[in-house]
Amino acid sequence: xxxxxxxxxxxxxxxxxxxxxxxxxxxxxxxxxxxxxxxxxxxxxxxxxxxxxxxxxxxxxxxxxxxxxxxxxxxxxxxxxxxxxxxxxxxxxxxxxxxxxxxxxxxxxxxxxxxxxxxxxxxxxxxxxxxxxxxxxxxxxxxxxxxxxxxxxxxxxxxxxxxxxxxxxxxxxxxxxxxxxxxxxxxxxxxxxxxxxxxxxxxxxxxxxxxxxxxxxxxxxxxxxxxxxxxxxxxxxxxxxxxxxxxxxxxxxxxxxxxxxxxxxxxxxxxxxxxxxxxxxxxxxxxxxxxxxxxxxxxxxxxxxxxxxxxxxxxxxxxxxxxxxxxxxxxxxxxxxxxxxxxxxxxxxxxxxxxxxxxxxxxxxxxxxxxxxxxxxxxxxxxxxxxxxxxxxxxxxxxxxxxxxxxxxxxxxxxxxxxxxxxxxxxxxxxxxxxxxxxx
Amino acid sequence: xxxxxxxxxxxxxxxxxxxxxxxxxxxxxxxxxxxxxxxxxxxxxxxxxxxxxxxxxxxxxxxxxxxxxxxxxxxxxxxxxxxxxxxxxxxxxxxxxxxxxxxxxxxxxxxxxxxxxxxxxxxxxxxxxxxxxxxxxxxxxxxxxxxxxxxxxxxxxxxxxxxxxxxxxxxxxxxx
Ligand code: FES
Ligand SMILES: [Fe+2]
Numbered sequence: 001x002x003x004x005x006x007x008x009x010x011x012x013x014x015x016x017x018x019x020x021x022x023x024x025x026x027x028x029x030x031x032x033x034x035x036x037x038x039x040x041x042x043x044x045x046x047x048x049x050x051x052x053x054x055x056x057x058x059x060x061x062x063x064x065x066x067x068x069x070x071x072x073x074x075x076x077x078x079x080x081x082x083x084x085x086x087x088x089x090x091x092x093x094x095x096x097x098x099x100x101x102x103x104x105x106x107x108x109x110x111x112x113x114x115x116x117x118x119x120x121x122x123x124x125x126x127x128x129x130x131x132x133x134x135x136x137x138x139x140x141x142x143x144x145x146x147x148x149x150x151x152x153x154x155x156x157x158x159x160x161x162x163x164x165x166x167x168x169x170x171x172x173x174x175x176x177x178x179x180x181x182x183x184x185x186x187x188x189x190x191x192x193x194x195x196x197x198x199x200x201x202x203x204x205x206x207x208x209x210x211x212x213x214x215x216x217x218x219x220x221x222x223x224x225x226x227x228x229x230x231x232x233x234x235x236x237x238x239x240x241x242x243x244x245x246x247x248x249x250x251x252x253x254x255x256x257x258x259x260x261x262x263x264x265x266x267x268x269x270x271x272x273x274x275x276x277x278x279x280x281x282x283x284x285x286x287x288x289x290x291x292x293x294x295x296x297x298x299x300x301x302x303x304x305x306x307x308x309x310x311x312x313x314x315x316x317x318x319x320x321x322x323x324x325x326x327x328x329x330x331x332x333x334x335x336x337x338x339x340x341x342x343x344x345x346x347x348x349x350x351x352x353x354x355x356x357x358x359x360x361x362x363x364x365x366x367x368x369x370x371x372x373x374x375x376x377x378x379x380x381x382x383x384x385x386x387x388x389x390x391x392x393x394x395x396x397x398x399x400x401x402x403x404x405x406x407x408x409x410x411x412x413x414x415x416x417x418x419x420x421x422x423x424x425x426x427x428x429x430x431x432x433x434x435x436x437x438x439x440x
Numbered sequence: 441x442x443x444x445x446x447x448x449x450x451x452x453x454x455x456x457x458x459x460x461x462x463x464x465x466x467x468x469x470x471x472x473x474x475x476x477x478x479x480x481x482x483x484x485x486x487x488x489x490x491x492x493x494x495x496x497x498x499x500x501x502x503x504x505x506x507x508x509x510x511x512x513x514x515x516x517x518x519x520x521x522x523x524x525x526x527x528x529x530x531x532x533x534x535x536x537x538x539x540x541x542x543x544x545x546x547x548x549x550x551x552x553x554x555x556x557x558x559x560x561x562x563x564x565x566x567x568x569x570x571x572x573x574x575x576x577x578x579x580x581x582x583x584x585x586x587x588x589x590x591x592x593x594x595x596x597x598x599x600x601x602x603x604x605x606x607x608x609x610x611x612x613x614x615x616x
Contacts, residue, residue, distance in 0.1 A: 099492065191501040192492065192496045192501040192503055193502060194502065194504065194606075195604075196611060197609070225514035339502040351500070354498060354501075363504060364613075366514065369524075370525040372611050373525045376567075
């Protein structure tokens, strides 16, 4: 199936007057959609690559796959952060073959060309075999087109013309701040990652990660466990009047709601035991001193599922999770989850944080396996009904709540505009977050 | 004790451990999860490190599972429920337990505890899908009371997966 403009226009029905929003399911099944997504979404946007704490020292590196492209994210011996294509300029072999580490240089194992951590080609065995026209200065590791950082979160873009990262992040910046400010000395990624997958279209996981509507029915077993531990208001919080959803511009969106879970920062829960009360109170007091009562309240007692378009989720929930969603085929995605924590927090705090993280999130948790099951069930259903539309209209006639679907409409409006080659989509539905959320 | 007597005592212990592990695997294959949980001590721990950090301690680094008795009870209650959608209807599973050893020098072994190492291969079938989970098992076993149905109780069970990632099959929804 070749796509034309009409197909892309028909892919999303956005009828504000009637309060109807629908997405055609071929957007999640067709190869042609996926091929175009690679060009018009993943080759255009800013994409998350890593966190400053993962390459803290000169020579530190991590390997990453970003939109299917193997990269090395490295802090050079000169202290500067760079991102290179992990492919030898000689004949293309993957140069760095370790997931992470610290190195003086990268040597390709095939013919032993050697590159510095700054990407320069510094060693060619039997160099006399080359004519003068073969200039090592031109054969350094190829850097990605753009690399930029906001609050220790690093993004790459394969589009040299992409707008500045801070403009791109738009209203999401304030929400990233609410994560980045949780540690007085900044945040760090803990060792260990969840590397898993789902046999469904990647956009289903993006939707699911900000979907408050499914929380109570799908995650019954998780909330039942919390209730068994002496907390029975869990699922109710998702429906509280304070539970909101916002379109943050440029496809970013958030659901912002009172915490239905224990939070290591800094909502005490019987699960933590009496012993933890003092430490959590101390953390909360420090947050108030540093950030003011209003922001401290938001960090401690409320939760956020933040979507950074197109495929990064910052889930500030029972644990603090960074999740990336990478399409591999229209019906298969790879997922990676990282745990974030305030730098230098106590061992007891890390333990509470990880217990909360593991219990809910991740491939061995009490909740995420059912999310995966639900998305796969959708993809299976699409086999029968690909020409049909999915309905994402919930809450279009009111100021959207967490259990509504405004956050998904924000994604799809951006997606459709990108796919049509029109730049950013319209992001005018619903109120913007109250300015009270900004630093006081 | 003579060398031969010591060797045969070790052998008898290993046979008892093997019987115990086979019975444990049979309970899991039969989804008799309450009976399975009853094999664990009150102060037990059940944990599975991340695939990219097999030596990691999930209390300090991100792992896949880190359950104490209360959370393990929650996991069992969940899997007994028709609302554990990833596992309802239950998948069909077969576990093979092999390479059972009694390492003499295992670290973190309390007095009276028995350290056991074994390999496990589990096949899981559901929705037309086959998943193979292979890994190393490490136990710390405590002797059970004389009138108890099983010879041991499990104080800790650690499962180190051999896979580099939970891909292409995305989740760890059964108990290993
Ligand atoms: S491909 Fe790397 S040195 Fe030849
Ligand atoms: Fe969910």
